[in-house]
Amino acid sequence: xxxxxxxxxxxxxxxxxxxxxxxxxxxxxxxxxxxxxxxxxxxxxxxxxxxxxxxxxxxxxxxxxxxxxxxxxxxxxxxxxxxxxxxxxxxxxxxxxxxxxxxxxxxxxxxxxxxxxxxxxxxxxxxxxxxxxxxxxxxxxxxxxxxxxxxxxxxxxxxxxxxxxxxxxxxxxxxxxxxxxxxxxxxxxxxxxxxxxxxxxxxxxxxxxxxx
Amino acid sequence: xxxxxxxxxxxxxxxxxxxxxxxxxxxxxxxxxxxxxxxxxxxxxxxxxxxxxxxxxxxxxxxxxxxxxxxxxxxxxxxxxxxxxxxxxxxxxxxxxxxxxxxxxxxxxxxxxxxxxxxxxxxxxxxxxxxxxxxxxxxxxxxxxxxxxxxxxxxxxxxxxxxxxxxxxxxxxxxxxxxxxxxxxxxxxxxxxxxxxxxxxxxxxxxxxxxxxxxxxxxxxxxxxxxxxxxxxxxxxxxxxxxxxxxxxxxxxxxxxxxxxxxxxxxxxxxxxxxxxxxxxxxxxxxxxxxxxxxxxxxxxxxxxxxxxxxxxxxxxxxxxxxxxxxxxxxxxxxxxxxxxxxxxxxxxxxxxxxxxxxxxxxxxxxxxxxxxxxxxxxxxxxxxxxxxxxxxxxxxxxxxxxxxxxxxxxxxxxxxxxxxxxxxxx
Numbered sequence: 049x050x051x052x053x054x055x056x057x058x059x060x061x062x063x064x065x066x067x068x069x070x071x072x073x074x075x076x077x078x079x080x081x082x083x084x085x086x087x088x089x090x091x092x093x094x095x096x097x098x099x100x101x102x103x104x105x106x107x108x109x110x111x112x113x114x115x116x117x118x119x120x121x122x123x124x125x126x127x128x129x130x131x132x133x134x135x136x137x138x139x140x141x142x143x144x145x146x147x148x149x150x151x152x153x154x155x156x157x158x159x160x161x162x163x164x165x166x167x168x169x170x171x172x173x174x175x176x177x178x179x180x181x182x183x184x185x186x187x188x189x190x191x192x193x194x195x196x197x198x199x200x201x202x203x204x205x206x207x208x209x210x211x212x213x214x215x216x217x218x219x220x221x222x223x224x225x226x227x228x229x230x231x232x233x234x235x236x237x238x239x240x241x242x243x244x245x246x247x248x249x250x251x252x253x254x255x256x257x258x259x260x
Numbered sequence: 261x262x263x264x265x266x267x268x269x270x271x272x273x274x275x276x277x278x279x280x281x282x283x284x285x286x287x288x289x290x291x292x293x294x295x296x297x298x299x300x301x302x303x304x305x306x307x308x309x310x311x312x313x314x315x316x317x318x319x320x321x322x323x324x325x326x327x328x329x330x331x332x333x334x335x336x337x338x339x340x341x342x343x344x345x346x347x348x349x350x351x352x353x354x355x356x357x358x359x360x361x362x363x364x365x366x367x368x369x370x371x372x373x374x375x376x377x378x379x380x381x382x383x384x385x386x387x388x389x390x391x392x393x394x395x396x397x398x399x400x401x402x403x404x405x406x407x408x409x410x411x412x413x414x415x416x417x418x419x420x421x422x423x424x425x426x427x428x429x430x431x432x433x434x435x436x437x438x439x440x441x442x443x444x445x446x447x448x449x450x451x452x453x454x455x456x457x458x459x460x461x462x463x464x465x466x467x468x469x470x471x472x473x474x475x476x477x478x479x480x481x482x483x484x485x486x487x488x489x490x491x492x493x494x495x496x497x498x499x500x501x502x503x504x505x506x507x508x509x510x511x512x513x514x515x516x517x518x519x520x521x522x523x524x525x526x527x528x529x530x531x532x533x534x535x536x537x538x539x540x541x542x543x544x545x546x547x548x549x550x551x552x553x554x555x556x557x558x559x560x561x562x563x564x565x566x567x568x569x570x571x572x573x574x575x576x577x578x579x580x581x582x583x584x585x586x587x588x589x590x591x592x593x594x595x596x597x598x599x600x601x602x603x604x605x606x607x608x609x610x611x612x613x614x615x616x617x618x619x620x621x622x623x624x625x626x627x628x629x630x631x632x633x634x635x636x637x638x639x640x641x642x643x644x645x646x647x648x649x650x651x652x653x654x655x656x657x658x659x660x661x662x663x664x665x666x667x668x669x670x671x672x673x674x675x676x677x678x679x680x681x682x683x684x685x686x687x
């Protein structure tokens with residue numbers, strides 16, 4: 049996923065976002081807290097960052113998530129704007145962004161579909177590795193899909209499963225992947241009949257079956 | 261066979277709404293709690309002997325009583341960063357009965373005089389967080405949250421805070437750092453969060469299931485509650501059963517029923533024709549048990565006596581069609597990925613364990629490597645700020661101890677295969 053050198057995004061002062069595979073340019077001064085007079089921040093993004101917390105630092109994760117939703121990834125532009133509102137340095141936010149799995153630090157288009165295939169123990173005991181391969185194959189090299197093998201997503205009752213733009217679906221077979229990718233492209237609801245949100249608890253089913 | 265508390269009517273339509281929850285008697289316990297003195301509520305919680313459902317199993321009431329008294333900003337944080345491989349009980353509780361958690365949270369905040377509360381939910385549970393946010397708005401509207409809760413002298417503001425994907429944030433001090441907008445690195449303890457937690461203030465951190473149990477304890481009284489379960493493991497527990505079982509899912513049981521009943525009767529046991537090879541009784545962090553341990557009662561003390569732990573109540577069953585090496589490698593890779601990198605034994609130990617397991621897989625290992633690997637595990641345990649490293653060391657160590665023969669057989673066959681391939685390549 050490393051972008052070719054000419055595509056590496058840089059801050060307005062020329063420094064690049066740290067944490068990527070290439071060495072940082074040590075000739076440059078570190079970025080300071082961006083100046084609100086020169087940093088333009090979309091009003092709705094500013095609103096989303098500042099509306100929630102008593103301590104402004106606490107807004108870091110929701111703010112970066114909001115910025116990613118707007119820009120597709122935690123780009124230098126996004127970090128600079130968030131840093132400007134939060135009154136911290138872009139480097140501070142870059143350090144935070146690189147720590148968390150759901151924050152993207154590689155360029156991605158705005159309407160990227162996040163497909164996380166759980167490949168942890170319970171899912172892999174039920175065929176998750178083959179599912180992940182099939183999902184990758186179904187998405188091909190379409191840059192609008194961020195298909196990733198993810199650690200336990202907390203839905204082992206529908207193993208093997210995937211989170212498609214936040215919607216949990218399962219149990220899945222490799223043959224379902226083409227349909228899932230198709231539904232994402234068409235903007236449709238993903239496998240409505242197999243969404244976790246509509247499933248009864250195993251406890252209830254056991255009670256109904258007289259097991260409990 | 262077992263009485264349901266937390267899962268009572270869990271699939272009733274509309275339970276997630278305020279109206280639905282009230283219809284089932286919800287928010288009737290809160291006025292009762294607010295009429296009691298704070299220390300009376302705290303006392304009920306201590307006497308209920310409720311042990312934390314997040315993994316450590318420490319007495320919830322005692323933990324709450326460690327918070328200093330007096331007039332200061334105190335915080336209550338609900339740990340909803342459920343990321344333990346195999347655990348999915350909190351998800352179902354929050355998705356289907358969010359108000360039960362909120363009511364428990366308000367009562368616990370009242371008992372400790374906390375005025376600000378957070379639910380830290382893992383970022384992956386986005387749709388559950390949406391449900392929680394709706395429920396919080398409803399509760400606020402109805403006067404259960406905000407200034408002067410139900411005209412008492414208790415104030416409480418509640419935020420739902422979403423994480424962004426990091427297992428380590430389930431560790432309480434790493435969670436606090438994440439909540440403060442930092443990288444989720446664990447802190448040195450002491451000071452414990454009860455004295456210096458969020459924003460350096462006294463903080464009580466409890467798991468979703470623990471807080472969801474609170475209204476039931478206050479409603480029925482500690483005296484009745486301790487009759488559920490067995491001594492030292494009181495009450496009911498939601499257990500997530502998954503892996504090679506026919507009916508995976510969450511089951512509410514009274515602590516102390518036999519593990520076989522839970523795994524084989526409720527969850528249906530392994531697929532037809534398969535036998536249980538090993539099982540994790542408390543998530544992937546717990547030392548593994550074998551089919552011989554199935555008749556043990558499922559409670560905190562019995563699991564500890566068997567050399568493992570109940571943890572968050574998360575059973576993963578592995579049947580005999582699986583290679584123990586593959587399971588060990590999955591476990592080790594997970595902890596390598598999730599290690600925050602702050603402490604050397606964990607950062608390096610998880611990495612080396614993966615490398616050594618891969619060597620076994622490639623046929624480049626000798627039996628001595630198993631001893632080295634076991635010693636790596638011993639050197640991680642107890643040597644880090646948090647127990648993430650231990651969480652890999654314990655299951656891996658137990659797998660080496662209990663399935664040594666299988667590791668060795670794998671080494672032999674992989675090496676023979678490698679030799680054959682080398683000979684063929686040379687010829």
